[in-house]
Amino acid sequence: MTQSMPGSTTPPGWYPDPSDPRFVRWWDGHAWTAHQAPQQVQYQQVFKAPRTQISAETPVYNPFIWAITLLPLVSVLFMLTWQPEFRIITTRQGVTTVDPLSIYTPGYFLLMASSFVIYGLSVFFAYLDQQRLARAGVVRPFHWAWAFLNSVVYVIGRSVIVNKVAPKRGLLPVWITIAVFVISMVVAGIWTSNMMQTMMSSFGYSIST
Numbered sequence: 473m474t475q476s477m478p479g480s481t482t483p484p485g486w487y488p489d490p491s492d493p494r495f496v497r498w499w500d501g502h503a504w505t506a507h508q509a510p511q512q513v514q515y516q517q518v519f520k521a522p523r524t525q526i527s528a529e530t531p532v533y534n535p536f537i538w539a540i541t542l543l544p545l546v547s548v549l550f551m552l553t554w555q556p557e558f559r560i561i562t563t564r565q566g567v568t569t570v571d572p573l574s575i576y577t578p579g580y581f582l583l584m585a586s587s588f589v590i591y592g593l594s595v596f597f598a599y600l601d602q603q604r605l606a607r608a609g610v611v612r613p614f615h616w617a618w619a620f621l622n623s624v625v626y627v628i629g630r631s632v633i634v635n636k637v638a639p640k641r642g643l644l645p646v647w648i649t650i651a652v653f654v655i656s657m658v659v660a661g662i663w664t665s666n667m668m669q670t671m672m673s674s675f676g677y678s679i680s681t
Contacts, residue, residue: 482499482501483501484498484499484500484501485498485499486498486499486509487499488511489508489511490504493511494510494511495508495509495510495511496508496509496510496511497509500524505524523610523611523612523633523636523637524609524611524637525636525637525638525639526608526609526610526637526638527609528638530608530609530638531608532605532608532634532638532641532642533644533645534601534604536597536598536600536601536604537597537601537627537630537645538645538648539593539597540594540597540598540601540619540623540626540627540645541627541645541648541649541652542648542652543590543593543594543597543623544590544623544652544653544656545652545655545656546586546590547583547586547587547590547656548655548656548659548660550579550582550583550586551583551659551660551663552659552663553579553582553583554577554579554580554582554583555577555579556574556575556577556580556667556670557574557577591623594619594623594626595616595619595620595623597619598616598617598618598619598623598626598630599616599619601616601630602614602615602616602630605630605634609637610633610634610637611637612633613630613633613634614626614629614630614632614633624649627645627646627649628646628649630642630645631643631644631645631646
């Protein structure tokens with residue numbers, strides 16, 4: 473539709489459709505859009521301003537979203553530095569067992585501290601990413617506060633909205649998140665297997681001696 477509203481400063485909103493008074497049509501502040509709705513519900517709070525698509529030249533990725541998707545790999549690296557020294561003790565009842573305090577090595581505390589730092593950085597980067605998307609022209613980008621729940625929630629929500637305003641783009645962070653998860657599970661599985669073997673070896677050696 474090419475008809476114009478009277479006056480160039482008319483704010484975006486739902487207005488009577490010039491081509492059919494039975495409907496209202498969304499005016500984006502410059503021209504009529506293809507979004508149409510029945511006239512009788514124009515004042516009900518059921519409509520939100522449609523997200524205007526951004527140009528193909530507008531970047532949808534930035535360093536902040538990549539940092540959010542790749543930060544979990546840092547935890548994997550710190551996990552590899554945690555090598556518990558399993559100490560075998562004998563209780564007063566004569567039972568031989570693994571000392572539970574033997575897991576608290578410097579690597580353990582480094583892993584715990586890095587988890588809190590990564591969580592905080594993910595939330596901060598989500599805030600910066602949302603601001604960058606808003607400046608790029610994305611209408612109502614996914615809110616950064618969802619990262620408090622989990623960074624994966626933010627990545628998925630962000631990607632869905634970006635894909636709406638930039639068709640065929642914006643979903644790459646989701647695929648990278650899946651790849652990071654798979655890598656983390658594989659490494660964690662191998663590390664756990666090695667740790668269990670070490671513990672059983674220490675326990676078996678203690679019993680034999």
